[in-house]
Amino acid sequence: MDDHVTLSFPKMLDEIIEGLEKDQKELPSKYFYDQRGSQLFEEITELEEYYPTRTEMRIMQDNMPYIIRTVGSDIILAELGSGSSKKTRLLLDHFPSITSYIPIEISEQYLAKVVQKLNQEYPDLQIEPLCTDYSMPFQLPAIAQPYSKIVFFYPGSTIGNFQPSQAKAFLNNLSTQLDPGDGMLVGVDLKKNISVLETAYNDRQGVTASFNKNILRHINRKLDANFNLNNFRHEAFYNRDEGRIEMHLVSRTDQTVTIEKEVFHFKQGESIHTENSYKYSLADFETLVSEWFSVEKVWTDSDHYFSLQYLQKI
Template identity: 45%
Template sequence: MNGSPLLLDRAQLDDRSEFRDAVLAGLDSTPRAIPAKFLYDARGSALFDAICELPEYYLTRTEIEILRRFEADIAAMAGPGCALVEYGSGSSVKSRLLIEAMRDLVAYVPIDISRQHLDATANGLRRDYPHLKVEPVCADYMTLARLPADVSAARRRIGFFPGSTIGNLLPVEATAFLCRARGLLGEGGALVLGVDLKKDPRRLHDAYNDAAGVTAQFTLNLLRRMNRELEANFDLSAFAHEAFYNPVEGRIEIYFRCLRPQTVTVAGRSFTFAEGERVHTEYSYKFDDAGIATLARSAGFTIARTWTDPARLFAVVYLVSP
């Protein structure tokens, strides 16, 4: 992204202010919780990319297999002259499959909250696809109000929300996001949605508790970020990553857990933690066919196609706006 140093510094200060306010509010609440989006600073985004390569983490490779197998079908359903809008783009690895398949794209719009990660990804895409207009948007996709003006030239807008990130949202949040996306994608728009399916709880548990401990590093990086950006003094060795499947709610729940009684300073304020106390960081809801249909209907979408892998671990769903 181009821009004066003053504007860049101001944007960074705004980001840090939002982070501070969310952390202080989350640590003041009962039970304590910090929004999952703050896991994704530059280091957190890199750690998540590493998680996607782990043998236990079936989600990424399974979704990529589905996209590779059915990319031509997705491109045919989208039709020519589209703009591809990706929510939570990360490294845009999966979107490259659709970019390759949708050869006459008007524009690709990656949306991500990590400015540093987004800029690096956009620069790589411009290098690899010199004829593609890449319009990165650094924003929280839950509150995004408009898309770049260049997208208006597209015949239709195709949203892309992979990785089962929809599962990180509470049901009411998921509906709100889909409603907002349907409005931004406009009349005739469509959304390609990645959804993790319900399965053996043991397999789910292993996916979020890998033997190499990369997911634990990802969770505890939130403490490292607070130490760096909010002048906190968390001792990372005094906290542990904790993730488990809740079969009643149909979701993985992720926390960092305090290992001993302690008091921590964050942004000039003191917070006392009891031994065993947990701070929630993330949910990951899992779906069955009925749940996907209910979710789509709640936001006014219709399911046009659903593609899955042979073992039905994961699904890619093509939603259309009537």
């Protein structure tokens, strides 16, 4: 059965057409994530080359008492892009008191499966799933029980997928749902050796390439388009000037693609820009969030590859 997301058909179509009409063709990275895309991303997190997930997990495991002390108890934990909720289980298993857990995910079918499993594992926990595009303004569900604060959990360096101006708009949207003293526990990938970065996005097994191409598969299925996935190759590289990894799909040949009644022409070597992943210094990230949040605590690994940061709404 086809999985359904909260994004309407016209909105998706409009965004796809707008992106492909640009001189540098692009597609919104959120469209990686149908059920298949979510599964592929979980496979990426297990890859030897992909350091962010295991490094962040290690940071959480090594610093859990300090994280608990910093974040506090009796919280509503709202996770943005919850996926399989693997990292969240560390919090659910160790925090003394979580009033409610709100997993927020764009793929409804994938979210439903994860929530079903969580309900079995944590029968006493109130779970309020929310299927939405969290990059746009949204509203958290109302929670009846008393709580001390709301804490957004945004692991995995996903905030790096936003361009800095988009990240600021995103942070502003989140801040409207928080009161002073509420917080955000966020994973931030740090600037490092370029070879480490590029290897992480070009794994030997080709899982990241499949994930990248899945955006075309998703568009084919939802919008009756006719992308030939074999006619595109995956490319990921570090853009030093912008401080980001860029992912592209490069056309292997001159070709034409139809989406609804719109026709798009691709020259051999022309690319579709599918994702950015910005890497920050600690000082740069603090500046990025400073209008809405103060950085209360930063935990890093010994190589300073990655950071987990607790931000407090000001």
